[in-house]
Amino acid sequence: MPVVDLEPCSDFTDWQPVARHLLTDGIPPEQVSWCTGPAQDLFAVDDEVRSPGYLPEQRRATPLKVSRRFVDLARFAASHSDPARFDLLYRLLWRISHGERELLANSLDPMVHRANQWAKEVGRDRHKMRAFVRFREVSLRDVSTPANPEQTAFIAWFEPEHFILNLNAEFFCRRFHNMDWSIVSPYQSLHWQQQQLYVGAGSDPSQVPQQDALEDYWRCYYAHIFNPARLKVQAMCREMPKKYWHNLPEAPLIPQLIKTADQRTRTMLAAPTHAQGKLPENTRFRREAWLAREDSGESDNR
Template sequence: MHLVEFDGSFAGWRQAARRLLHEGIAPHAITWRSGNEAPGLFDAAQASVPATAASARVRIPRQLLDELEAAARFRVADRWSLLYRILWRVAKGDVAARLAGDIDGSELHKRLKAVRREAHHLHAFLRFRPCQSEACGAEFVAWFEPAHDILASASLHFAERMGRHRWLIATPDGAVFWDGQQLQEQRPCPPAWRALAEQPVDEGQALWLAYYGSTFNPARLNRSVLESNLPVRFWRHLPEGPLIPQLMSQARAGAQRDGQAAAVARQAGKRIRAGVSGNADPDRPD
């Protein structure tokens, strides 16, 4: 077997893959190991296989390279071997390797879809909060736990939305900091950044929770749809997360008949008689 060690980045993998393609080394003869992986049990016994005849210059479609780079963000043990297998097949003229109907192409598209969905989760469920500390220089901080390595690519979304405001997003594996002009990534996440992001001080949280609870509509609750659009794994990092189980429990216990939060239902209000238009005076006799 041919053990290939690289830094764990797509750029590092691409450089190694280019060399292996040029040397004509087939996918089944390669074991990939990125810089953040522990040595395997049999790695010490592995030796490089002799290269076959060098192939001619290979041209790879730009779209395929973009797809491979996106699929490399999918966290799985064989992420690099699948990418090289597809690259090898396309380089040999088997363009079906990147199609959804192919066994490798199907896995590629499944990973691309999962990466896109996780990027959407970051955009939808990340909550910035004011940063009270000047230690990191950020005005807003957020904590997120992505299932895939989408932090650096997907977080540029907030650079467009928040202008020149400085912000920090920390995760268990790394962090990104926007200084108002450019994005900086650090791996691993500095402990000080993690502490700021996991327990930020947010003076407006109580107001937000009051608003969320009062606008929750139990009559429209559909648990399966809710959990599909807002997966449970994100609840504990959302300000309103602790409220959701309580509100769902109240809905199942009979609050659905009110169609609104109990505190709102108890408020006195003006009743409009049925059949009277919104522009008419309800107190005027017919």
């Protein structure tokens, strides 16, 4: 009975070669024991995901080519934090290769439903990571490279829900191709230095810079861009869940902004905010004069 040992944070790239190997050897899912992490045996078959159609005697030729749709689904679902994912994905793979070719189109099948759910959660987490990673700039006084003459690097701390760093590596590499950056999470870290990607161990928040020169500007911008006459806190929390707040530099402003919104609106309506002098009347736009200037052929060269 094959026992497969995978790290808790393994994803598709670790699972795929194993699954392919097992499939080629014709080993059915019931006989595989997937272990993620120390002393955890997840062999126990979960009743609600038992495949009803599988008969042990049937041994078809296992094609090594699998549909794009399955690969895309597995690539995401395999990054989920649920330890049962490798077992389920292999069961799906087995079923698809043994007579249920269109299985994934049946979204009501319990296994498909769960895999889709995982993929959806991973997709959402991945998107939120692209949105909420916040870099801080550090200067690297003694390190100067041709690609990085200013000697700075950008470091971010992020806490994803699932093991998604690898799924976002290419995005950050493309966007920040010409700057050195690192994203550090509890389970893994990515480092981009001189157009090379390095994958490192996880760490803790004390290892990243605690300040940044522009963060005050960002907070200032955040505080001033919203309209206090329109509060929609529920909508905000739905898209920017509180679980991310402790790593967002603008989040500490939110309680105060909400509390003062009503007051600010009323003050704004009651009186002018600043007693500045009005602009001189002769600077007002005179459209006819403006059009006449153009018509008279006066040059606009400056």
